Amino acid sequence: MKKNRFYSLLAVLLVAALFLGACPAPAAPAPAAAPAEGQAAPAPAADLVPVTYTYAGRGVPADLKEVQDALNQILNAKIGVNLTLEPIDFGAYNDKMQLRLAAGEACDVIFTAPWTNSYANNVANGVLLPLDDLLLDHAPGLWASMPPTTWEAARVNGKIYGVINQQIFPKPWGVNVRKDLLDKYNFSLDTVTRWEDMQPFLQAVKEGEGITPLYTSISGGLNLWRTQYWGYDPLDDGIGFIGVKANDESMTVVNLLDTVEYEESARLTQKWYDAGYYPAEPVQPDEADAMFRAGKFAMNYHVEKPGNDVENQARYGWEFVSKNLTDPLILDTAGATATLNAICKTSKNPEKAMEVLEELNTNVEVYNLLAHGIQGKHWVWVDEGNKVLGFPEGVTAATSGYDPNTDWEFGNQFNGYYRDAKQVGAWEKTKVMNDTAFPSVALGFVVDRTPIQTEIAQTTAVWKEVVAPIANGWVSWDEAAADAKERLNAAGAQVIIDEVQRQLNDWAAVNKKK
Secondary structure, three states: OHHHHHHHHOOOOOOOOHHHOOOOOOOOOOOOOOOOOOOOOOOOHHHOEEEEEEEEEOOOOOOHHHHHHHHHHHHHHHHOEEEEEEEEEHHHHHHHHHHHHHOOOOOOEEEEEOOOOEHHHHHHOOOEOOOHHHHHHHOHHHHHOOOHHHHHOOEEOOEEOOEEOOOOOOOOEEEEEEHHHHHHOOOOHHHOOOHHHHHHHHHHHHHHHOOOOEOOEOOEOOOOOOOOOOOEEOOOOOOOOEEEEOOOOOOOOEEHHHOHHHHHHHHHHHHHHHOOOOOOOOOOHHHHHHHHHOOOOOEEEEEOOOOHHHHHHHHHOOOEEEEEOOOOOEEOHHHHOOOEEEEEOOOOOHHHHHHHHHHHHHOHHHHHHHHHOOEOOOEEEEEHHHOEEEOOOOOOOOOOOOOOOOHHHHOOHHHOOEOOHHHOOHHHHHHHHHHHOEEOOOOOOOOOOHHHHHHHHHHHHHHHHHHHHHHOOOOOHHHHHHHHHHHHHHOOHHHHHHHHHHHHHHHHHHOOOO
16 A cells, blocks of 8 residues: 555655745846955954854855855955855755754854744744844844835744845746757647646656656655645745635634645645656655756746746756746745845854845845856856856856855845846846735734744654655545544644634734734
């Protein structure tokens, strides 16, 4: 029975798609690898304040030290900081950071998100510094770069613990498909409005190419549940079974397993899994990326923001066609806080850590140096007027010593350069998406996990064991859903729902939302 076969894969969790990658865009003047002539000389080494920046990456770039040194030529002189970059592989980032934070290890700036190194968990566990005063005193430009309504999304119990990376805020879940296969099988995305509309293409590719059509890895993409696609605000991405309909004026918190949408998603995922559209077993992210580059997959589903097809071409080597299938777009707190940078409570130099965040978010030169590397070595201008860059002659994404392609982690992407001429204008389109997305009834609400930490831990364990296999199509809904709901409730699901409902009601009353 499939149930027994796949319960051995208990540790696999549904994670919102990575992606969330974002699109770089033009801004301000061209950078240099070193301080401009006449810039203040670096402070004496003994006077420099050490600050670390720990974030998720795809391995350690060969030229990381060179880029770090170039950054420090600027930061030494401007803010008296010596920055150490600490990328950790995506597959290991969450576990390593949670261990470090639990052990009370010293750290400074860290990447945090709802989907890895959980922002909500970190706040609940007391490992992050409140940033309100630090922002006002040491990052005035950063503070002024976002309206108060955006900052509200990062507040927990009235305090800001993370700096939101400015990028796309709603999540336009959709499909990202290899153009060569669309052309070969004469399939147009113009006819696609829902997940199931891709089935004829997936079947044709499976039969004609002999490959597994859908890209997946243990980091995401294992099933078709994408909360906003189905019309829900997740309220807290780290509590996978709760949500509220984004347009529900009554703000009723529900157990998603009790909804027709979740059942529909699970049934469709199982249908695709049984049809062989998914790999028989999930693979590690790096292996999945290599398989995609080698032509072993035909498509993935992702946050299909403007310019995403170009970014995926740079990452995987194929020309892609992308389409958003989420209608309407929903603006929720999780979307606005999809990626953040925070400061550890154990930081020995929180003021300087905040000054680093000020530079990453307001200094075009610093941001693009971290995002793209050194001009002339890692990139050159293709169209300086439109701020379009490319690789130097003889260099590719595969051979470059520095091409992290994680611009969305590092700060304000609206200060970034384009990677391809096809992306020109993407940021303007992104801003339109941000401005026109349907605001969830719970936009700005953040769950306080403190009173329900025990129940969250218990239900998370049950989720991994019995819900994830259903969501991922490894066991049938009819076979396992009733037991999963019962076990979730026994682990405290209803306690969580009741507490979140109470908090949401209180928030709505204070903010005059009802």
